Amino acid sequence: MFTSENDSLMARYRFACSLAESGGKLAYEFYQQRESLQTDHKGSDLQDVVSRADREVESFVKSRIAQAFPDDGFLGEESGSTDCDKRVLWVVDPIDGTSAFLNGLHTWCLSLAIVADGEPVIGVVYDPNHHELFHACKGQGAWLNDLRIEPHAAATVVGGVMGVGTSHRVSSGDFLPFLDELLQHGGMFVRNGSGALMSAWAAAGRLIGYYEPHMNPWDGLPGIVLMREAGGATNNYLADGGLDRGNPVLLASKTLYSQLQQWVKQPLL
Structure with a gap:
């Protein structure tokens, strides 16, 4: 390097x-x-x-x-x-x-x-x-x-609060199916207006994870590094031109990531 x-x-x-x-x-x-x-x-x-x-x-x-x-x-x-x-x-x-x-x-x-x-x-x-x-x-x-810091220890989404975010760069159809799955499985969510801060909270175990259907690299990348180094899992944000056009962000503990990943309806590398 x-x-x-x-x-x-x-x-x-x-x-x-x-x-x-x-x-x-x-x-x-x-x-x-x-x-x-x-x-x-x-x-x-x-x-x-x-x-x-x-x-x-x-x-x-x-x-x-x-x-x-x-x-x-x-x-x-x-x-x-x-x-x-x-x-x-x-x-x-x-x-x-x-x-x-x-x-x-x-x-x-x-x-x-x-x-x-x-x-x-x-x-x-x-x-x-x-x-x-x-x-x-x-x-x-x-x-x-x-x-x-380390990710939340919850084994299911009912064990904590999920962080979510969205913007007008995507359609409601990219975002709402995830919320619907989360709620149907007994989970709850919070959105505070800063994806970077909520991603950091997830890495610190305050939230069980974070999902946003599109984040620009200046907001998405810090949380990716934080969660990986905290011991959790993330998608491959930089794949398929992520640095140029942005990508979805999903991050959580290794325990929860695979379940949350199934609820994301758009391609997630």
Whole structure:
């Protein structure tokens, strides 16, 4: 993967954790003045909003990465891609859950992942409202601040709460059959507006899993790494052009994953 592979990976891991906290604290400063922020809509979807906070936090994160690792590529929700063909690619959403952010809800985060040689190897989600840093690196386990995390121990869906998400990028027919199966089997669900944060909660065992029929890579990849390193199972998110066009995300404990997978009606690699 790298020359001096472990040292290079760990250097990026440490930097990613520190940067997520710094970027999240900057986002929180904007959050405290959110009523004065100008917002815009992305395309025709009135639910997909962006603010000056999103752009400035991403600019901050992007500039710090360029200074520390000038040979790495970057893919951000707001600014797009720079050198995506590099062996190491940073994938960033400065504020996942912008609608929650703008409406004073505490369910948003900064999400960050690193893809090296086509494999997601680092995932970081920082929740500045609760000072919680979820972080994982390939081969190093998954952590919440300084505590090791693992998936929920439930043997069936009645043993906990499932996290779900959706967007107008997909149809209701892609999403509702999963909910119907979940409810028919006695399960329950929650949706908080941030897929990256709910994915982190699933890796930490707060939720029994997470499903969304389409996630962009800056939101989907951190949870993929977190759940794998926590000891759970995920779909192959980067298959079939996932980095370019996004893919479904399903993650859960190894015990529950196969059952949940049967309820997903769309192709799941």
